[in-house]
Amino acid sequence: MHDIRLIRNDPAGFDTALARRGVAPIAAGLIALDERRRATATELQLGQARRNEASKAIGAARTAKDEGVAAALMAEVAGLKARLPTLEAEERELATALDARLAILPNLPLADVPDGADEEENALVATHGEPPAFTFEAREHDAIGPALGLDFSRGVALSGARFTLVRGAAARLHRALGQLMIDRLTGRHGYELVVPPLLVRDEIVFGTGQLPKAADDMFRTTEGHWLIPTAEVSLTNIVRESILAEDELPLRLTALTPCFRSEAGAAGRDTRGFIRQHQFEKCEMVSITTPDRSEAEHERMTQCAEGILAALELPFRRMKLCTGDMGFTAARTYDLEVWLPGQARYREISSCSTCTDFQARRMNARYRPTGEKATRFVHTLNGSGLAVGRTLVAVLENYQQADGSVAVPTVLLPYLGGADRLEPA
Structure with missing residues (x-):
């Protein structure tokens, strides 16, 4: 606003x-x-x-x-x-x-954001890690996954297109990845774990900018609640209609939640596999801070997400989104894109955005600087740390073996009882 x-x-x-x-x-x-x-x-x-x-x-x-x-x-x-x-x-x-x-007006882009119409004009910031070299032809996750428990056909039978039933080895890997993300964000980076509501009111999705522009991209109940498209909605609104003391900031919050998106603007995109689902899990990071600290907080948040990818030893790159590819509320966004050998290309796995005071004005979220009577609007930031389903896809493709099994990244061994390989059923 x-x-x-x-x-x-x-x-x-x-x-x-x-x-x-x-x-x-x-x-x-x-x-x-x-x-x-x-x-x-x-x-x-x-x-x-x-x-x-x-x-x-x-x-x-x-x-x-x-x-x-x-x-x-x-x-x-x-x-x-x-x-x-x-x-x-x-x-x-x-x-x-x-x-x-x-x-209905989007946030203003910061000066260093590149101009451009779409993702083709995003700017490469840095690349980390080398894509794996296989002695066999790399397969995509939708070919590897069914034998490990990604049950696409039963997901569709239960709920329709863009739903997947996850079971067995794939379900254990999915849970392990989510727990790893939460453990790193809370244990290493000081984020406070939150279990937020998944159903919210109109003013809550307005506060973070999904309403009125993105109503078609969300699911609404018959009683008027919205299913959250991301935990950013619930976490950021914790400070709505509040006046915080400066020494309370920054607030760093995280949650691992289901997310729900209608994908109204994604017809025909990623209809196969586990990339673009109506229901998925994501580990979200939200920071509430002062204007003078938001620049450093944006870099810190992005590095937190990068650290998880590095711990999993997945090749990835950081992109700075151009003006035509940024989200409605963002003033600057870094996308982290992970290498998928089966597709032989990088795909988005995390977006980290600074929204300056754009969301704070919609929520009336303020703070009082130390020693001053007047209040100012806080700055809000949000990022994925990471999208669990897409991380599972990346692990399947980057750690695939010739016999159809999938090696377990070293950092996940404690979460899987020491098992170093997922065997196909």
Whole structure:
């Protein structure tokens, strides 16, 4: 959510920044609508003040036996009482219209974000590790997985397309990966473990920016709750409508939860396999911090996710997303892409974004700097540490063996009772 005061102060700069995200100039229209709202609000305030002043004067006129003045004042008060409700309604309508127009505008990109239309124009930051060399033709995970417990056919039979039943060795690996992620984030990096609600209200998904723009990408219950598309929604909103002390920050929160996405904009993409599901598990990281620390926090969060990939000895690279590929709330995003030998390409496994104060304004989440009376908006950041299903896919493909078995990464041995190989059924 953008601050209309900042738009008034630099309309040209606002339009220039939004143009980088493909949005046509809009500042002039927003300012004109705000001027109408402010003029109406001023007229309302003056009218209320005059009504109160005239009401008091009626008593004084009657005390002075000046019935003519009293009658005139009473007529004026009656007119104001008839006019003020209309002004109140107009002011509410204009404020609602302004908020609605601001609510659909994406966050402004930071200066170092590359311009571009789509993922083809993302910038490579760094590459880590070497893709494995096989003496046999590498297979994709949907060919390896069924013998290990990725039951695609029964998942579809139970729930339809983009659902998978995970059982046996694959289920144990899936659970081990999620536990590894939580253990590293809480034990090594100081994130607080949270078990958040999976069903949330409208204002919660509005606060993190999924509403109103991404309503079609989410599932909604018949009772009006939304199934979370990511634990970012629940975790970030923990600080909504709050004023935090500066010494409480940064807050670092993590959760391993199911996530639910309708994939409305992904028709025909990754319909095979375990890459793009309606239901999946993800380990989420959320940081709430001060503006002066958010830059360092973004790097720290990204390194936390990278550390998990490095511990699993999976080849990966860091990409800086261009303006056309960033999410709605992001001011900058780093994507981590893992190498998948079966596809012979890198695929996204984590996104780490700084949202500056964009979400905080929508949630009214603030902090009070030490020694100051005034409050400021916090900065919010979120990232995947990691998507569990995609990590499972990466392990299957990178650790596959010629006989159909899958070697277990060393770091996972304690989570699998020491078993160093997953054998096909």
